[in-house]
Amino acid sequence: MASASERDGRLRSRLIEVGVDLVTAEGVQALSLREIARRAGVSHGAPRRYFPTHLELLSAIARRGFEDLASRGAVAIGDGTASPREQLATLGRVYLDFALTHRGMHELMFRHDLLESNTLGLRDTSLPIFALLTDLVGRARPDADARLVAGSFLANLYGIAQLWSWGSLQLTTGADDVVPLLRTALDAHLGPEGPEEPEEPEGYEG
């Protein structure tokens, strides 16, 4: 029986689950170490056995968010037979939808102190995502430096998620959903929407 491995991380995964629920329901400021322990039904010192510091517990919760997001992306992409542009549009929509419906988790995922400490292993999580983006961009725009365009596009998505989530863009654009902004970012980085085949690159020497 799996009693060993089961009990090894029983409280550990329970803490993470409680944290995920808590940040989803009440936001990132509710994620105090003691509150998580309380809701998990253990004393405030118990988490220390598995997470030496509060930050490491938060990192584990944030990583769950990244895994969740990556899985949603994978599901939406499917077998990956759609055009690169369509896949990028799908990924962008999935990401923005996730960011706006899981605001607390999204905020947690991109906290500076989490990202800057490598305890999260976050770079390992984000690198394949960035590689996928770079590949798609490279296929959609073979004329450009795919890493630069993919980086700028990723930053664009992130910025839209942030500015939109705190309402800085709703007032100014007057729109009631984020899709036009996503389309604008896509058009900007991939060129205006070609119907099927990509337009011939100008000034591109093969």
Next chain:
Amino acid sequence: MASASERDGRLRSRLIEVGVDLVTAEGVQALSLREIARRAGVSHGAPRRYFPTHLELLSAIARRGFEDLASRGAVAIGDGTASPREQLATLGRVYLDFALTHRGMHELMFRHDLLESNTLGLRDTSLPIFALLTDLVGRARPDADARLVAGSFLANLYGIAQLWSWGSLQLTTGADDVVPLLRTALDAHLGPEGPEEPEEPEGYEG
């Protein structure tokens, strides 16, 4: 003598200055209410006379950051005779430079809890900036919806500042400065760099 107005806000502005220095020197986590009061040489209850809550003091400090950034932008723009694209490039460079050399302040300025509470009056600060951006974008790209493009471009700049500041892009792009990314974002939203005169817009009637 201006004793009345002087003494009225003497401690108030002192607290803000201490906060600005502190966040610049030691980062946003050093901005505890009590630490600011300590460095200002007053008791921990004194700030409450001017800032009913810690958040309002932080907001006042952040607003100083916005004013500083806006003034740098205005200086860099000068009389505004340069081309819209050049002005946008200048503003982008000023913003990214500010964000990367004043990381603590930049982080404070865009904290969710500050932006979401209107105590800051931040929207009043950011609206004219966005209006300027929209105007410049509208002149640089008369064919497009200026609000959408300006919003996406602003989000792009913000995202680049964030992702770059925590190192998610250095590793992947391999570059050692942020200028290529800025150029990529500019090219994306304003079209590839025309030498002097803007290239004729395609499919533009009128």
Next chain:
DNA sequence: ATTCCGAGTAGACAGTGTCTACCCAGGCTT
């Protein structure tokens, strides 16, 4: 049967933001 050890408890400590009672000098009224 005894020893040992992992896992969790409980208390202490320094630090935080907020609240409240107090205090005191300066200007006002009377």
Next chain:
DNA sequence: AAGCCTGGGTAGACACTGTCTACTCGGAAT
């Protein structure tokens, strides 16, 4: 001129936080 009032600051309390440390206890291994 005497007394009051009030703005501006002090100081202590309170609940809460993250971390550290001493401890307990049940079950497994020797």
